Amino acid sequence: MNQGTRQDLTLYHYWRSSSSWRVRWGLKIKGVSWHDVPVNLLADAQKSPDYLKVNPVGFVPAVEIHGRCFGESLAILEWLEETHPTPPLLPKDPLDRMEVRQLMFQIACNTQPVQNLSVMRMHSPDKDEQHKWARHWITAGLAGYETLLEHGHPGKFSFGDHVTMADLCLVPQIYNARRFNVDVAKWPLLDAIGLRCMELPECKAAHPDKQPGAQLLA
Ligand SMILES: N[C@@H](CCC(=O)N[C@@H](CS)C(=O)NCC(=O)O)C(=O)O
The missing domain is CATH 3.40.30.10 (Glutaredoxin)
Structure with a gap:
């Protein structure tokens, strides 16, 4: 409903x-x-x-x-x-849900917060230094995500063959990785999942470039 x-x-x-x-x-x-x-x-x-x-x-x-x-x-x-x-964006089985949430939190708790704007600014006023910092933590976070996938149950997407909240966290983080020149291709599982997600109409419609006024605010 x-x-x-x-x-x-x-x-x-x-x-x-x-x-x-x-x-x-x-x-x-x-x-x-x-x-x-x-x-x-x-x-x-x-x-x-x-x-x-x-x-x-x-x-x-x-x-x-x-x-x-x-x-x-x-x-x-x-x-x-x-x-x-x-x-559904979460599987039914509680252990499966925990697997999806572990993946979500790997991005939303262990990766994105340390490369956030205010944290980068606090780290250094220098843009190059900020980007170095961001690249370091994004690399650590996505490497961890890939390892979790290797030990988990990925399919077409991060968990099985249906999009879950894990993918909703992963794809924007991959976008950030590319912004900061992190080579995502070195993580084959998450790279393939990310590319597959980017073909989905809902993901495309939510993409930053599709938001009203995006270019004006750049
Ligand atoms: N845990 C929060 C994180 C929100 C967050 O970090 N938002 C960023 C943009 S992605 C922000 O507002 N940054 C502004 C700032 O750092 O001042 C969530 O998942 O909503």
């Missing part, structure tokens, strides 16, 4: 934010449309007093649903799965 409509879900996001892409892709898969509110990270709009009323910790994405606001992409995806179970 898809309850979302353009009127009752507002998505605060930034076109190139990997956490935002996770949520856009999930919403597309579940057939939930939204009202767009772009938040320009390059202008620090995520720290503006108005935006802090939406997400007091100053990160995108965030959603507003029935007058209530929430951040954290994985919390939003879990809400989406609970309220719009079809098609």
Whole structure:
């Protein structure tokens, strides 16, 4: 049952934010449309007093649903799965779910947070140094993901033959890896899964370049 409509879900996001892409892709898969509110990270709009009323910790994405606001992409995806179970983004079996969540967290907890904008800026004001830092942590994170795949149950996608939340986390991280010149081809399993995902219409529609005003905000 898809309850979302353009009127009752507002998505605060930034076109190139990997956490935002996770949520856009999930919403597309579940057939939930939204009202767009772009938040320009390059202008620090995520720290503006108005935006802090939406997400007091100053990160995108965030959603507003029935007058209530929430951040954290994985919390939003879990809400989406609970309220719009079809098609499922998590397997049924609890151990299988744990495998998918381990993959999700390898990206969302162990990789993306350390290469995030504010962390890179804190590490160094120098762009080259920031990129070196990002490349290091993305490489460590994706190498770990590949090892988990080798020990897990990948198929066409990260778990089996259906897209799961693990893929929603992986593909935007691969996009980030390419931005920072990390050679993803050295991880054959995740590279193939990423390329396969990029053929899916919902993934393409959620892609950063497809977001309104993307180029203007670059
Ligand atoms: N754990 C958060 C991470 C959110 C996050 O790091 N968002 C980034 C963009 S991908 C952001 O807002 N960065 C702004 C900043 O670092 O100031 C989630 O999954 O939603």
